[in-house]
Amino acid sequence: MALQNGMSNISFSWNSSVFSTIQTNEYTVVIGTRDFLDNGTTVCTGNSSALNGENNAYGSYGDVNCSVVDFIRNGFNAQNYTEMSLSGLINTYASDFVVGHRNVILIMNTSSPDVNYFMWPPTTFESELDVSNETNLYEYCWPSASTLPAYLKNSNTSNSTLISIFNPQLSDSFVSASNGANQAVYPTYQWLCNYYTINGSCTARAANNFGNTWLVTPALYPIETAYSENTPPLCKLEYASLLVGIVLLCNAIKTICMALTAWKLWRLDNPILVTAGDAASSFLERPDHTTQGYCLMDRSSVKAWKKRKIGVKMYRPPKNLRFFRAASILRWISTLFFCLTFIGAAAALLQIALEGMESSAGFTEKEVWDAGFGTLNPNALLALFYGTGVANLNLEVLQNVLVANSPQLILSVRSYSCLHIKVL
Amino acid sequence: MYNAIYTAQIGAYEWSRYTFHESPLRVTFPRGNQTSTYWLQLPFWYSVPLSVALAVLHYLISQSIFLANIEYYDAEGNFDLNRYEPALGYSPISILASILVGSCVVLGLVFNSFRRLNPAMPLMGNNSAVISAACHPDPKEPDRDLLPFKTIRWGATTPAQPGGQPGHCTFTAKDVALPVVGEFYE
Numbered sequence: 152m153a154l155q156n157g158m159s160n161i162s163f164s165w166n167s168s169v170f171s172t173i174q175t176n177e178y179t180v181v182i183g184t185r186d187f188l189d190n191g192t193t194v195c196t197g198n199s200s201a202l203n204g205e206n207n208a209y210g211s212y213g214d215v216n217c218s219v220v221d222f223i224r225n226g227f228n229a230q231n232y233t234e235m236s237l238s239g240l241i242n243t244y245a246s247d248f249v250v251g252h253r254n255v256i257l258i259m260n261t262s263s264p265d266v267n268y269f270m271w272p273p274t275t276f277e278s279e280l281d282v283s284n285e286t287n288l289y290e291y292c293w294p295s296a297s298t299l300p301a302y303l304k305n306s307n308t309s310n311s312t313l314i315s316i317f318n319p320q321l322s323d324s325f326v327s328a329s330n331g332a333n334q335a336v337y338p339t340y341q342w343l344c345n346y347y348t349i350n351g352s353c354t355a356r357a358a359n360n361f362g363n364t365w366l367v368t369p370a371l372y373p374i375e376t377a378y379s380e381n382t383p384p385l386c387k388l389e390y391a392s393l394l395v396g397i398v399l400l401c402n403a404i405k406t407i408c409m410a411l412t413a414w415k416l417w418r419l420d421n422p423i424l425v426t427a428g429d430a431a432s433s434f435l436e437r438p439d440h441t442t443q444g445y446c447l448m449d450r451s452s453v454k455a456w457k458k459r460k461i462g463v464k465m466y467r468p469p470k471n472l473r474f475f476r477a478a479s480i481l482r483w484i485s486t487l488f489f490c491l492t493f494i495g496a497a498a499a500l501l502q503i504a505l506e507g508m509e510s511s512a513g514f515t516e517k518e519v520w521d522a523g524f525g526t527l528n529p530n531a532l533l534a535l536f537y538g539t540g541v542a543n544l545n546l547e548v549l550q551n552v553l554v555a556n557s558p559q560l561i562l563s564v565r566s567y568s569c570l571h572i573k574v575l
Numbered sequence: 576m577y578n579a580i581y582t583a584q585i586g587a588y589e590w591s592r593y594t595f596h597e598s599p600l601r602v603t604f605p606r607g608n609q610t611s612t613y614w615l616q617l618p619f620w621y622s623v624p625l626s627v628a629l630a631v632l633h634y635l636i637s638q639s640i641f642l643a644n645i646e647y648y649d650a651e652g653n654f655d656l657n658r659y660e661p662a663l664g665y666s667p668i669s670i671l672a673s674i675l676v677g678s679c680v681v682l683g684l685v686f687n688s689f690r691r692l693n694p695a696m697p698l699m700g701n702n703s704a705v706i707s708a709a710c711h712p713d714p715k716e717p718d719r720d721l722l723p724f725k726t727i728r729w730g731a732t733t734p735a736q737p738g739g740q741p742g743h744c745t746f747t748a749k750d751v752a753l754p755v756v757g758e759f760y761e
Contacts, residue, residue, distance in 0.1 A: 170641065170642040170643055170644060171643055171644075172643065172644040172645070172646055173643055173644070173645055173646070174645075174646045174647075174648060175645055175646070175647055175648070176647075176648045176649075176650070176652075177647065177648065177649045177650050177655075178650055179650040218651070219650055219651065222650070222651050248645060253648075253650065254650055318650065382648075382652070385646075387646075389644060423603050423604075425603050425615065426601055426602060426603060426615070427586055427589065427590060427601075427699065427701070427706060428600035428602040428609070429600075429602045429603055430703055430706045430707075431600055431706055431709075431710055431723070431746070432600050432602055432609065432723040432724075434706060434707045434710035435710045435712060435722050435723040435746060436720075436723055438707075438710055438711045438712070439707040439710075441707075442704060442707040442708040442711070443711055444761040445708045445761070446708055446709060446711065446743055446744040446745055446761060447708075447744060447754075447760050448697060448704065448705055448708040448709075449697030449698045449705055450697075450698050450699065450700030450702050450705055451698070453702055453704050453705065456704060456708075462761065463741045463760070463761045464759065464760065464761070465757060465758065465759050466744075466754040466755065466756055466757065466758055466759070466760055467756060467757070468694040468695055468756065469694045470694070471691075471694075472691065472692040472693070472694035472698070473688060473689055473690065473692060474584040474587070474588070474687060474688045474689065474690045474691075474692055475688035475689065476587075476692065476698060477580075477584040477587035477588075477692065477698065477700060478579070478580040478583040478584065479700070482579060482580060482583070483580070486577060486579070486580060486684075487681070490577075490677070490681045491681075493677065494674055494677050494678060494681070497639075497670055497673060497674050497677070498674055500670065501667060501670045501671060501674065504665055504667050504670065505667055508667070520667070520668060524666060524668045524669055525637075525638030525639075525641070525666045525668075525669050526666065527641075527643050527664045528664065528666075531664055531665050531666065531667070532643065532645070532662045532663065532664055532665075533640075533662060533663040533664075533665065547660070547661045548642075548661045550661075551642055551661045551662065551663055554640070554663060555640050555641055555642045555663055558636045558639070558640065559633055559636050559637065562632070562633070562636065
């Protein structure tokens with residue numbers, strides 16, 4: 152029984168032998184004026200002088216990744232980009248895993264009173280601005296000021312077409328200066344929220360709530376149009392050969408054990424007592440003298456019989472006997488306790504899952520249920536063992552396999568342990 | 576879990592049926608009039624739905640949380656070989672379905688437990704001592720050695736006597752009545 156228990160539990164790795172793969176894309180966000188897209192002849196070489204003199208009073212192009220700029224421009228011209236509504240953009244990129252989309256082009260609304268041409272982040276655009284009073288601006292990319300600096304508000308004219316370019320997944324793009332450490336404490340999509348009005352981490356719901364007052368990045372650019380690059384869907388199924396090997400080995404051991412058991416039992420000279428009828432037949436052939444004189448003994452009087460405290464008994468059957476009396480109180484308590492605990496835990500996890508999808512990705516209730524039955528959704532992922540490196544990949548896979556199969560493992564262990572039924 | 580409770584309930588029901596009509600013993604290797612069935616403890620109309628429910632429950636749980644892998648591509652579409660992350664996906668619909676199926680199984684067990692059980696025979700509860708106590712044939716039983724292989728029933732083979740002499744209850748191949756309520760038997 153212990154062998155069967157162990158082998159069956161291990162064999163639930165069968166569930167994880169085949170699994171799907173999701174492709175997530177890093178993306179660059181480019182913010183510029185309408186001329187950034189129209190001026191297709193501009194070639195970014197990293198040298199400000201080569202940019203047709205595009206610079207402003209606050210800086211010039213320094214360490215801009217020009218290959219990405221060209222890649223984006225070329226992609227736009229090749230019609231790889233589709234225009235998205237602000238809410239669509241927010242819901243697509245408000246996730247740790249962006250699937251099906253890549254780079255973003257945001258066109259600043261130059262007619263807005265909130266327009267500003269401050270180039271952000273400062274470490275990318277070397278600035279000549281005297282910011283001795285704002286040293287944090289250069290130590291960290293995320294401004295530590297609680298309000299937009301006044302000098303940014305004055306930057307309302309410029310010849311620059313490229314205003315901002317950043318990669319949200321880079322940890323040093325969005326840090327909290329308040330803790331003094333260069334660590335990412337906000338989600339990668341923090342740029343979707345108005346920095347000076349959001350309190351804490353950005354969520355899709357919070358970003359959508361800004362509505363027409365939506366301003367992007369710490370520099371608060373008003374956005375007129377948004378374009379998102381479409382990527383071809385890549386669907387893969389993979390299988391883990393190690394897990395398949397384990398399953399095959401366990402099933403082979405189980406088969407051998409079953410065959411051995413059947414062979415040994417077939418050769419037994421003594422009768423097998425499996426059913427109540429087997430026991431009754433055996434006792435009717437050879438009555439047991441220790442129970443002689445206790446013909447009305449029932450389950451509840453067995454303990455008294457063991458202590459020789461009962462003998463002749465009055466026949467008094469209960470008036471109303473139901474099926475539930477057949478099992479002991481202890482068995483009922485343990486069964487119901489386990490079942491209700493399991494269901495309660497599942498309900499709690501469901502609540503957490505729903506809250507996670509609604510708060511982080513802005514899913515409405517309908518969208519949560521439309522996410523699909525058992526389908527892989529980028530907004531419904533748990534990366535519990537993140538960042539241990541490719542070298543520990545097998546360990547990470549095994550850890551995730553154990554977590555994924557733990558509900559079934561618990562259910563099976565409990566089911567098999569209760570199959571140690573007191574038959575006779 | 577609920578298999579054990581169902582087994583105890585069906586075992587008690589099967590045992591109690593020997594009080595109201597003659598039946599052969601259901602054994603593993605039948606001899607004489609004894610019968611054998613393909614099912615061990617639970618009849619097919621119990622075991623099949625339970626097995627199906629358990630299989631569905633395991634399937635739903637497997638769809639609730641599952642293994643997935645994440646591949647990373649950079650901003651220019653190049654595959655990043657150094658980043659490959661195993662992750663866990665979950666599906667709220669599957670979790671809800673698991674909860675519903677699990678609840679239905681438990682509710683089915685509870686509702687089944689309110690069925691009436693014939694109280695005439697002492698409750699066996701899959702206890703071998705109780706079975707043994709009911710298997711002391713009357714010395715006057717004809718063909719006593721062949722009793723296990725006949726169709727038998729349980730009842731008072733020796734009635735209780737008015738002077739206080741207790742009667743005796745056991746399995747027999749003869750027609751017998753049930754014990755009299757209020758009388759003593761040994």
